[in-house]
Amino acid sequence: MSLLAKISTASDERSARLAGIGLMLVSVGIFAFGDTLGKFIVATYSVGQLLLLRGAAALILLSPLIWRRRREFLQLERPRLQLFRVVLSTLEVAAFFLATVYLPLADVVTYYLATPIFVTALSAIVLREKVGWRRWSAILVGFCGVLIALRPSAQTVSWPAMIALAGSMAFAVLMLITRSLRATPDIVLASAQFIGTFAFGAVLAPFGWITLTPAGLGLFVAAGFISVCALLCGNRSLKLAPASVVVPYQYSMIIWAVMFGYLVFGDVPSPATILGAAIIIGAGLYIFLRERDLGRADAMASPPGA
Secondary structure: OOHHHHHHHHHHHHHHHHHHHHHHHHHHHHHHHHHHHHHHHOOOOOHHHHHHHHHHHHHHHHHHHHHHOHHHHHOOOOHHHHHHHHHHHHHHHHHHHHHHHHOOHHHHHHHHOOHHHHHHHHHHHOOOOOOOHHHHHHHHHHHHHHHHHHOOOOOOOOHHHHHHHHHHHHHHHHHHHHHHOOOOOHHHHHHHHHHHHHHHHHHHHHHOOOOOOHHHHHHHHHHHHHHHHHHHHHHHHHHHOOHHHHHHHHHHHHHHHHHHHHHHHOOOOOHHHHHHHHHHHHHHHHHHHHHHHOOOHHHHOOOOOO
């Protein structure tokens, strides 16, 4: 290969990586906006309605891609594991939005930022993967960050906080399962998640149904559209650049959560939340770098609330 060709190839790779980073930042920003919109919606409508109508709008938007790749839906690897993944994904999304009814957005996102820490701990406990003392130390530090953000005491530990924490743990198991289903196309994984939330919403929605207004329906359609756009940007980002390059930028989610929480809901994060988030992010980034060295960084490639 000539020197000119090598320079051109290096330039193309650099451009692709920069585009991947840019798309990941856009994806995280859109996801954060979608989470904010979801919190705004569940202040008026039920979580069941949000899951149902958001899922319906997303599936309608994805329908051309689903139809084009329809044969891949009939050749699923490990169907039972796929079903378990959908159940976890549905419960995780429901837990996220239910927690936002009672907690500031930044608090909920902080608990979900601990997902990479839970993934690594569960990898050692469930999958028997070797985790050295450095990563165990980072896991313990990360858990300390969670406890600081949680502010455990008889007066401050609440069931919404427990729901958010349980949702983040479900999200961690979801990431582990996704790691083992790498052969499944992205469109199948994404569509299955929206199908799950749609079906669960259909069960829950009648019990807390609130009559829709045209403006309310528009909000639900927008929520579905935003989810699809964020997902497509995130997936494209991971195709343009390695996960080890773009995934750390997902931690910018906390910046968006604090900003949207303050501007839309007037929420001011407590010092404990900020300190806990900083510790969680530090521990998570260290774990991520170790996972990257071991070639498993793609296990953390999906933002919360997806």
